[in-house]
Amino acid sequence: MRMKLMMAILLAGSMGGAALARQAQPAPRPAPPAAAPAAIGQYPALKTLLDRYVAEDKTPGVVAAIGEGTAPPSFIVAGRVGSAAGAAPASPDSLWRVYSMTKPITAMAAMMLIEDGKMSLDQPVSDFIPAFRDMKVLTDPANSLASRPAARPITIRHLLTHTAGLGYNIITKGPLLDEYNKRGINPAQVNAGMEPDMRKVRPETLQAFAERVATLPLIADPGTVWSYSIGLDVMGAVIEKASGMSFDAFLQQRMFGPLGMRSTFWTVPQADVGRLADNYAWVGDNRVPFDPAATSVYLQPPSFPYGGAGLVMSARDYDRFLQMLAGGGAVDGVRVMKAQTVAVAMSNLLPAGVTFSGVAGGTGGDTNPLQGYGAGGSVYLRDVPGGAGKGTYGWGGAAGTVAWVDPTRKLRGTIMVNYFPSDKWPLRADVIQALYADHRP
Template identity: 65%
Template structure:
């Protein structure tokens, strides 16, 4: 089988078999403008059909193998507006929890620098976490002393015992809401309300988190959490820099990720996607229109768990660096051993990854573990991306994965709630199979 400058059949299978993402609804849009033949024609046809049938205004995929050129597959526009820009490699999308792997890699860089250790107590950097308490049960906020400290590993792997306002229930959720522990921005109207209680700085946020009971003893249970938001505060202390400035200096700038923003400049609003929500009858409602997006104003502080707006091109560069175990275009971000550690199963002994609720952006599949900020596939299965695949997704439907063993990676960008609306993963697998068969026939 001859190689093309795009993707081999084997790489295609690994890349698209796991495009776990969800999609949007019934606003008929104009037929897509004729475009040049795609190297992935079935995938292109699939994405075109999503748009033509009103499931979403637009979609962009970025797929790569080795150091060959990234293949971008796009369809539709960044909004349903008649004058909206076409969706493309440099369109801007709210990636929500796909921020977590970036924050986690920033932490791994500091571990490599010797500024902190994987199993070091968080209280070495944030003293408020020195004496934590654990909720007696989910029906009360009564608590007992924790049996062990929260560590850096726990924050990276969602095993710290922290909650999340999209997951936590009962009286503990009320405490989170009362204290403003809601590190995300959704739209302008909701942001006005959120700022009435949300702490004004990242350090104040972390200190507020430390006053709330944990749901379990650290290191004993996997539960999706605000751990990567707290990690942002740790990164500030360990690095001596603002969290966002550290990420910019050590990740975005060296990787030439020029379309990754905590706050979208007003000059770039034309390429920012509108975020939609589905109403009854699968009608799309512009929940956060680009022109008035909450992301055009600075957040209370940079949210390490959900704060970034990025292009498919930029996220692909981040994944390409991970695929190469820490290096891209001759620039090394971290040592190979650091990257390998970050993408390995870092769960504490006896803890399993599971019970993943909807709305998180994550994906369940074959036997899985959890690395630094993302899931890790631990076994090869016919319907998976293969052992060694690391990645995560976002609440508004985005998804990303990289398998450095097979040297493949993929990013899918859409923006709507709920992210699980359409079976993009299953649809994309079928499209991939068709592309593979066409390639083999050549």
């Protein structure tokens, strides 16, 4: 029961449990040198909004990175990385748990391997992980694990678009949810207090995790329904097999290093704790420390790199990733993907007959019905009046972070906060309204 509650808190934003003791942070490490941000006056409505969120104590701090076209970002900053008096001011280089905003990064890594010819979009996952060769599908999900053979194999496309029939603690119910919890299918970190119990049942390696997932039945035939899932975590294991290197090493070599993303971590170095935001939980109208930076679970290595929810990043670094997408695979003359690959990744990749109408905000997703789904993120199929344009690609995180690239309006945005549930406040909607009002021609 405890595991179910904690995973619900992490992934769906359902609050419960007692407050954790707040501990003082060490002195912050100086942020890396960087060019001065563009003038705040470019986005007055957004600046006013973020200042108000801090003034009303909805969050201790918030950072926005906004870019137009492929230009460097402007940073709008308010507040601090925690509520304590000694907390460092929030900055472009503060560190935030991005949770499901890890998914687009994992998906683009997979697209790199498709570009390399190491795998293809509709190739069976079992070519890389044979345990997925003979999958089963539940026949009575509410009452048992009874199953039948799956109608077709799981493919790379299915993992990228959450159409593999895999589950997730936020959507899986009944006996299969119990089995997920029993077998440690919990690829995410919550806080230092909960991690020992979670680690006892979680597989010790990414490959062991994927192989254990393959022993459990699916909730639907692959390619038939959109169902939020651990698909991008399994994709990390596929990337290892296809690339011949560890998942985290592949990302460092092919993406983080070339793009100069120096504040992107699976494990936060002790020297950088002062930059790490505290993570909070809203219990009713009370905001309580949930994963304080000084004792954060992210200061210790995870069981394995979680491709669906594992990264801690700065707003500067996440914008660097988005700037690469906006630039068709290149930033400042450094190319990591072909423009055609990026265009495919940011298009609607759902299998024929499958639709996506959004998910609840607490998952890091969105509920706008005008969407398809690309490689690890939603894709707007039509312009939204006063908001995002057709082709807008992005996703959010369970602790309130949001990121997107809008190729129609030539705009990209990253918003960093850390609190559960992510939809405690309508930050996503408020930011879109303010930013697109500022950006209106």
